[in-house]
Amino acid sequence: MTEDVTDKLSQLNIDDKVLGSDGSLIQRLYNGANVDDPLDVFNSASHEELDQLVKKFPARTLELFSDNSLPPKLLITSINTETSLSYLKLLVSLIKRNDGNDVDYYLKLVSSLVNEFEYQVKDLNPIISVIVPHFSSSDLVQVILVKLYAVYKEQIIPPLKDSVELLSVNGEVITCCQLLVLLFQLNAKSAVDIFQLDSVQLMLYDAGSSHSTKIIENGLNLLSTACVDEPTRNAIFSKYLDQLIQGTNQTDINIKTLAALVIVKTWNFQALDTNQKISLEDLTNIFIVNLNSHSIEGLAYLSMKKSIRSHLRKDGEFVIELVQKLETPGSDLYGILLIIGNLTTLEEEEETSQLKRHAQKGLDEEIEESQDDIFEFMDDLMELSIVSKFCSHSKISKQCMEQGMKIFYNLSKNKANHEQLVKQGALIRIMEFIGRETEVTDYKLMAFKALSMILTTSDPHLVFGPNASLKTAVNYLFQFLAMDNISLRDQFQILLSLTNLSVIDHGPLTSEQWDELDDELVQTDHPMVKTSILELISNLMQHRSNLPALFNWANPKNKKRYDLIVKMTRLPDVKAQCSAISSLSFGVTFQLIGEELLKDKPLRDNLLQVLNEQPKERELVERAAFVFYYLLFYADVTENKTIFTDKKTIIDTLDRAIGACHNEEALEMLKECKSLVSNL
Structure with missing residues (x-):
């Protein structure tokens, strides 16, 4: 038992007058009695009694907690901020005097205290000064310092600076370097100032000639971390290059690769070429031959x-x-x-x-x-x-x-x-x-x-099984399409992907997605993009789920979209024309839709113009003839025969198309059209 704890025990005045010889289990435990399960004693004690003992006898409490490794939370729940200060002060003394296993437990208590209570920085300075020397031996110190910085920010930098300076003066290279590495991660600006301290620089320079590989590694690791700051990088290159080059010649792989990494991270390649003592090829080969974590980081830069x-x-x-x-x-x-x-x-x-x-x-x-x-x-x-x-x-x-x-x-x-x-x-x-x-x-x-x-070339039937969401992929592609300032290449790629996916009926597009296609179709001046949009719409219109978006004219947006498609059947680009007409080819086979299309004079006129003016365009003629056939068919079955007023002109147009047609399917369709016109 330490002298400090012995002194504090005098506060207990353990006799029958204070606690009573027949006191409770918790009182007898504080009196020094042996019990089988101290944790059970603490848990079974009343809150009032435990709070009183913890507040009145902090030294004895810490002794009991440490000797029995009791959970720190048990203490935290029994004290307030004011009481915790007395425990913090006691822990300063205990950690300062004790280098044994108890320190780990005391650090756990410190961690619990700083997590639970807020203090003034002046109250924390002593605890910081006594825990820092244990930085390299206990991960808890780093946890505590990170927590303190998260709460108090720059306020805790001064005591940490003092600690670094003291460590560097005393030659505690490993602890000093590891603490500075953490400081660079927490606050690079402040860390740079501390790094430049004369005592730190002298310590680092001396570390380079140390016989301890661990000291050299920690020094190199600090130099590597400090390269985050450009002026510091330049200073490291100027001051330590010769030592770093010597490090690359060491047999120890960690030192060799870490020294090479620091040279790379100084990012002074032009000066390195001038120096000619080591080349980028030399550094690269060091990393390749010794592929450890330092090498991987170095190659990431190189x-x-x-x-x-x-x-x-x-x-x-x-x-x-x-x-x-x-x-x-x-x-x-x-x-x-x-x-x-x-x-x-x-x-x-x-x-x-x-x-x-x-x-x-x-x-x-x-x-x-x-x-x-x-x-x-x-x-x-x-x-x-x-x-x-x-x-x-x-x-x-x-x-x-x-x-x-x-x-x-x-x-x-x-x-x-x-x-x-x-x-x-x-x-x-x-x-x-x-x-x-x-x-x-x-x-x-x-x-x-x-x-x-990927989706431009992939077969959606193979890519999207029963458990894969084709619809999700479509939604993501539309999100991409809707972004501002995407390149023409990206726009074209998205449309090709959507067209490829549309061979499968993935359900109707949303109103917003149709709006996006409408906007793109109207705004683009690029023929390939316009054609791609029309090809996509054509594919979508081969599925029942999407037909309302073009043919349900109760929605004005749908009618406007339909009128735009009809207008685009006369585009100068033949592929675009084919896609525009193809967008109507499935819908027109439904009589309810076909009868409405029959009434659309612009559509009738455009189809006849295609047949009259472009009879040699095989695919275009075939598609136009298909749609026109259904219009004639519905005119016949609904006895709306007067809608085609100039039968002679229509027959002449069909004859011209038949004479120029070399597509058997289109030719058969044109002949069927002529037969229907003749019967009107």
């Missing part, structure tokens, strides 16, 4: 350089090892995905990445990357089942999932990969990601683009 990307793609053994690490528990998944994302990126369409912010200098190169080389590399990745390996992770961080979307997007640029992307599970992950992400980020855009590209 793979933004075209020359390095080209080098890495050609190293088959490296690629195999890298992909295999996707299955290794505890591997640096995010770093691996970053590298693969960079290696599969086509330079001319390179997407923004988190690392790209650091790539503003030193990347200008004359080397050009070949699309064929990148596609060949993608083939290798698909053979290595990279998508399956990624999708096998049931739990994955948001950052990793974002990099996965970038890789899927890159791979989907090659149509040859689409089948395997689907088979290996990419489509499911893409749709999950789109559904989960509420904000439209660069990565969600990549997911949208990958979805549209």
Whole structure:
């Protein structure tokens, strides 16, 4: 028992007059009696009695809690903020004097206190000063400091700065470095100021010549972390480069790769070329030969350089090892995905990445990357089942999932990969990601683009089984289509995907989705986009569920849409004309709809114009003849024969079309039309 605890026990005045020889179990426990289950004694004590004892005898309480490893929550529920201060002060003394196993328990109590109560920073300074020396030996210290920073922010920086300075002066390199690494994560600006302290710089310089690999590793790790700040990066390069180069020659793999990583993270490639003591190729080879977590981080940076990307793609053994690490528990998944994302990126369409912010200098190169080389590399990745390996992770961080979307997007640029992307599970992950992400980020855009590209070539009957939601995919594609400022290429790709999916009846489009198609159809000036929209509408109109959107004229929007389609049967683009007329071909077979179309003079006139002016367009004539046949048929069966007033002109038009027609099906339809006209 420590002297401090002995002194505090004198407060107890344990005799019959204070607690009574026949007191309760909890009183006897405080008196020093042995009991079988102290936890049960505390739990069975009345709240009033326990609160009184805990408040009156903090030293004895801490002794009982520590000796019996009682849950801290039991203490927390029995005190208030004011009482907790006395416990905090006692813990300062106990932690300061005790280096044994009890410290871990005391740290648990400190953690519980700072989680439950709010203090003034002046009350926290003593506890910070005594727990910091235990930073490297107990994870709880980091937990406590993170909690304190979350609550008090910059207010706790001064005592932490004092602690760092004291640790550096006393040569506590490992603890000092680890604490500074945490400070960089919490508040980089303040950490930079502390990092620049003379005592810290002297400590780091001396650490470089230490015989302890652990000290060297911690020093290098701090330098690596400090590279987050550009002026600090430059200072590290200037002051420590020679020591770092020496580190790359060490036999210890961790030191070798960590030293190389720090050199890379200083991002002074031009100065490195001038220095000529170590090259980027040397650094790359260090990472490739020793593929640990430091190497993966280093290659994540270096793979933004075209020359390095080209080098890495050609190293088959490296690629195999890298992909295999996707299955290794505890591997640096995010770093691996970053590298693969960079290696599969086509330079001319390179997407923004988190690392790209650091790539503003030193990347200008004359080397050009070949699309064929990148596609060949993608083939290798698909053979290595990279998508399956990624999708096998049931739990994955948001950052990793974002990099996965970038890789899927890159791979989907090659149509040859689409089948395997689907088979290996990419489509499911893409749709999950789109559904989960509420904000439209660069990565969600990549997911949208990958979805549209894959679904352009995939057979929806095979892709979407009974448990897969084709409708969900359609909804996502319409979300993408409705976005502002999407490229013409993306717009075209989306429409092709929707058209491909529309071979299956996935139910009616929503009113908003039809509005989107209407807007695109009216606003676009690009013939291919207009034609694609009409092809999509044509496919949709082959399903009963969508017919009301064009033929239920009780809704003015539907009538306006129908009139627009009729108008577009006279577009200068033949494919667009075919699609516009085809949009009417299924609906016209229903008598209720056909009788209404029969009354539409613009439609009748347009169909006759097509037959009269474009008789050599085989597919167009066949579709026009089909719709026109049904109009004539309904005119006959409804005895509305006077609607076609100029039968001679119609017959002449049909004869001209018959004479120019070389399509047997169209020819047969034209002859049927002529027969019906003759009988009107």
